[in-house]
Amino acid sequence: xxxxxxxxxxxxxxxxxxxxxxxxxxxxxxxxxxxxxxxxxxxxxxxxxxxxxxxxxxxxxxxxxxxxxxxxxxxxxxxxxxxxxxxxxxxxxxxxxxxxxxxxxxxxxxxx
Amino acid sequence: xxxxxxxxxxxxxxxxxxxxxxxxxxxxxxxxxxxxxxxxxxxxxxxxxxxxxxxxxxxxxxxxxxxxxxxxxxxxxxxxxxxxxxxxxxxxxxxxxxxxxxxxxxxxxxxxxxxxxx
Numbered sequence: 602x603x604x605x606x607x608x609x610x611x612x613x614x615x616x617x618x619x620x621x622x623x624x625x626x627x628x629x630x631x632x633x634x635x636x637x638x639x640x641x642x643x644x645x646x647x648x649x650x651x652x653x654x655x656x657x658x659x660x661x662x663x664x665x666x667x668x669x670x671x672x673x674x675x676x677x678x679x680x681x682x683x684x685x686x687x688x689x690x691x692x693x694x695x696x697x698x699x700x701x702x703x704x705x706x707x708x709x710x711x712x713x
Numbered sequence: 714x715x716x717x718x719x720x721x722x723x724x725x726x727x728x729x730x731x732x733x734x735x736x737x738x739x740x741x742x743x744x745x746x747x748x749x750x751x752x753x754x755x756x757x758x759x760x761x762x763x764x765x766x767x768x769x770x771x772x773x774x775x776x777x778x779x780x781x782x783x784x785x786x787x788x789x790x791x792x793x794x795x796x797x798x799x800x801x802x803x804x805x806x807x808x809x810x811x812x813x814x815x816x817x818x819x820x821x822x823x824x825x826x827x828x829x830x831x
Contacts, residue, residue, distance in 0.1 A: 643825065650817060690756075700771070
């Protein structure tokens with residue numbers, strides 16, 4: 602069955618460094634992949650979308666890559682700040698019924 | 714900030730009670746969703762709607778029901794709450810889309826309802 606894997610262990614990064622989060626998927630070929638941010642007790646907030654024919658997408662300090670051969674997406678935050686601390690979720694489209702399937706997210710902690 | 718609202722934000726209720734979780738959006742979006750999320754776990758789709766008078770069950774089996782009488786409103790009802798229903802319930806919406814290779818489904822979420830059934 603389709604499966605999304607995100608690192609379940611929290612990622613601790615020093616302020617100012619680049620944080621890199623990983624999203625791996627199996628048994629699937631999505632048309633696009635999305636990244637969301639979720640703060641405790643809140644709903645996810647959309648950040649970036651990357652399509653299968655795109656290698657890289659940028660938005661301010663955020664960068665997403667998509668490698669359909671490796672079945673992997675990397676999410677980078679450059680010049681990280683404590684305010685970037687949150688859980689980051691990746692979601693893939695399910696072509697069959699146009700719904701999204703979600704990873705469990707990786708908790709990112711930026712230390713001052 | 715997305716214009717999608719959920720009430721109540723927190724609810725503690727006894728077993729057997731009937732509850733309705735409210736969700737409203739002011740963006741005119743066609744598609745709406747209900748997800749269930751437990752701490753540290755992925756979102757599980759329990760219901761969705763393509764528009765007025767359209768409702769579909771999601772992947773996760775749920776004893777809840779939904780209705781979509783108005784575009785902006787998508788309430789979820791539990792006829793008889795049980796402790797196993799304790800969870801975070803998230804409502805989301807997305808814009809009108811046309812099925813095809815270029816369509817995407819970017820979703821906008823409400824703040825969630827934290828339900829505890831004793």
